[in-house]
Amino acid sequence: MNQDADRKGVDELQMPMAASPASAGLAWSLVEARLIRWGLDDEARYDARLILTELLANAIGVTPLGGHVTVLCSRDTAGVAIGVADRCPDVPPEPQAVVEMRPEDLDLRPERFDDNGGWGLAVVTALAAACGVTRLDAGGKIVWARLRA
Template identity: 45%
Template sequence: MLTTPDCLLIPMLASKAAPGLARTLTKNRLHNWGCMHISDDVFLIASELITNAVAATPGKEIRYQCSRDPAGVLIAVWDASPTPPRVHPLIELTLETLDVSEESWDDNGGRGLPIVTALATECGHTPDPSGGKWIWARLKP
């Protein structure tokens, strides 16, 4: 991924705390860029991509990038897994099928990547020559 002088690029532990850390660090960057009007979408996309990276490589290093260029704001997450992202079939949730147990709390639906696709101007994944992959989404400011 390309970086710019005001790019936020940080390694972090693939843990449940990672999405919140990314949102906190991104807020100031978006404010400085005059892009707070898209902050809700950026925060949601960052959370979804990081959550997927945490699931793919729990307890390992992941990398989070938030940058901008003439095409918009880029959110990208790297993880060491070579497996490309996969959109799971959407399951219609009902009160009978919803599993609210602690171990399944985040496993109800598989709506993350469809949400990213709906909010982003463009999105995709790119294998990293050093290993792993980058999952990315771009938003127009």
């Protein structure tokens, strides 16, 4: 992902954004416009939206207040990839195996309600053809997923 991307057959979008949930709408609007330009259908764009939302939420969650993240979307001969870069050096844990959950499996007490999450990367893994983490030389990482489309 560099300035010479177009000359190497890669079409890429890089967007530094405030590490805030408020950035999600703008990020999706810009990524969706690019996906439409590339000819992705509604189903692929729906999957892309879920993937972007999960990756962005995770990156925002590990970024200090006032920090920023970078949303990436690229297309090359292997397809389309979406990623989010942050400065946190910690690599996310491998997603848990997807299991059927029942409401009684959740702890719905008000003080524990938010502790029932942690399925975001499992969703990404289920929707993506491939996904992974790329460490950045300057520190931090990009968590990315390649679309099936």
